[in-house]
Amino acid sequence: MSAPDQLLVIIDPVARHGDGESVRIAKDVLCARADVRICLPDGPAEFARALERCGSRRPVVVGDDRALLRAVDRLHRGRGLGEGPLSVVPVGAPGAVQLAGGLGVPLGAVAAARAVLEGVARRLDLLVDDSGGVVLRGLRIPAGTRAPLGTPYAPGAPGAVWDTCRSLMRTLVGPPASAGPARPARTHRLRVEADGMLLSDLDAPVEDVTVLSRDGVAEVVVRPRAGAAPIRREASAVTVSGASFRYRADTAQVTGPVWTRTWTLRRSAWALTLPVPAP
Known part of the structure; x- marks a missing residue:
């Protein structure tokens, strides 16, 4: 009988x-099926320390998208992101x-926990900015994004990133023409370069x-x-500059304002445990 997995479960x-x-x-x-050490951090600082001290145990984050992003960000900044799957x-x-x-x-607790135990590590790309x-x-x-720094945008229905973008655009441009006079879409002036082009x-x-990492x-x-x-x-690096702007990344947390920002794609930069693909 093989030894059970050693997990550090950060809730x-x-x-x-x-x-x-x-x-x-x-x-x-x-x-029930692994050697588990439970960690109950009270805030971001304790969360980060738990990740830094996981040792040989495989880190498991129990939480929402912000917790997942916090874990990836902490491991990336600590140069431990490529050492093993999250x-x-x-x-x-x-x-x-x-x-x-x-x-x-x-998304179900049982199915997700089973994927932790039975799944496989899949290498994923990462966009890293110059900060x-x-x-x-x-x-x-x-x-025209007027939300203050740190204000989350919660889309009404789950879906891929492009669905979130479309939903946000509908919010920004206002009601359809039948509900009243059409208003012109807001615009801003930006310089956008992809691999220097x-x-x-x-x-x-x-x-x-929009910038999306894909394949x-x-x-x-x-x-x-x-x-x-x-x-x-398609590019490996994207630079946006111009009048100060804010941007929404992943879970739509607002970042900025900034005057310029460069995102660089890092292929297969980290690994996430996912269910075994169906044959």
Whole structure:
């Protein structure tokens, strides 16, 4: 009989207080089949210290998308992201765990815990910006984002990053024409470069810019004013500059304002434990 897995299960305080039953179920499934050490951090500092001291144990994060992002960011900054796979049991409201679901993690506590025990590590790409921040899937720079720094945007229905982008755009441009006079879409002036190639300059107003990591490349889409065709390009590095702007990454946490930012794709930079693919 093989030795049981050695796991460090870090339970985010938001998950503990928000859905204790799902946390209990996940703990029961994991403890039944693995050598588990439970960590109950009270805040981000203790969360980071737990990750730094996991040793030979495989880290398992129980929490929502923000907890997952915090773990990846901490491991990246501590240069431990590539040392072994990270596992996650998503616990939170549907809109708060859609990033984990989009990466392929089961959203039920039992299924997710079983994937931790029985799954396989899958290498994933990462977008890293010039301030050291990380983006797991994608980001968007919409015109007219007036939310204050740190204000979350909670999409109404789970889905992929592009579904979130479309939902956000509908919110930004207002009600349909039948509900009243149409208002012009907001625009801003940005310089967008993909691997040094200029896609849009300050003299061409754009409605938004999106960057999505997909299959070893960063897909860049620049959407000019209504009626103009989107500009699409695949790249390994994307630089956006111009008037100060804010952007929404992954779980739509607002970052900024910034004057310039470069995102570089790092292929297969980290590993996430996912269910074994069906034959």
